[in-house]
Amino acid sequence: LPRTWDAFVAATHQTIRRKIHKAKRRADDPDVQFHTASEPEAIAAIWDEFVRLHQSRFQDKVVGGGVFTDPTFECFLRRAVESLAAQGKVRLLWCSYRGVPISIQFYLLGGETANMYQSGFDPAFAHLEPGHLLYSFTVEHLIDGGFTKLDFLRGDESYKADWNGKP
Numbered sequence: 277l278p279r280t281w282d283a284f285v286a287a288t289h290q291t292i293r294r295k296i297h298k299a300k301r302r303a304d305d306p307d308v309q310f311h312t313a314s315e316p317e318a319i320a321a322i323w324d325e326f327v328r329l330h331q332s333r334f335q336d337k338v339v340g341g342g343v344f345t346d347p348t349f350e351c352f353l354r355r356a357v358e359s360l361a362a363q364g365k366v367r368l369l370w371c372s373y374r375g376v377p378i379s380i381q382f383y384l385l386g387g388e389t390a391n392m393y394q395s396g397f398d399p400a401f402a403h404l405e406p407g408h409l410l411y412s413f414t415v416e417h418l419i420d421g422g423f424t425k426l427d428f429l430r431g432d433e434s435y436k437a438d439w440n441g442k443p
Contacts, residue, residue: 307373313367313368343394366383373401380397380410
């Protein structure tokens with residue numbers, strides 16, 4: 277990550293830069309709010325919404341849904357997150373519209389690196405471009421918090437390149 281949000285925006289492709297500016301205008305709407313959780317209690321309070329939004333992302337796309345259709349995985353990850361949150365190594369960031377969470381991202385933190393592990397959004401709010409809303413907030417939040425790297429982890433999804441991810 278560059279040292280400033282403005283430097284990050286300047287380094288993005290023109291198409292994404294327009295989406296960032298549009299997201300920033302939408303973020304000024306009082307119905308749009310951004311939240312973060314890093315304490316175990318706060319993460320536990322939003323966990324079910326995280327699972328719901330992650331699963332919503334796979335609605336009608338993957339037979340059987342996302343990873344949380346396996347209760348063993350959900351139980352494992354919940355316990356791991358509780359332990360990591362107690363060490364300050366987890367952060368959930370989400371965007372809500374009129375009090376309803378519409379997109380969420382789950383980060384594993386290590387040193388100056390934020391690793392985006394999982395995300396989700398509610399397709400019913402696709403018209404608000406919740407992914408762009410949340411990424412704009414999150415990247416600025418990470419830069420302001422002193423993170424120097426944002427790792428999208430494995431996979432070649434197009435949004436990673438859009439947000440300046442390098443393989």
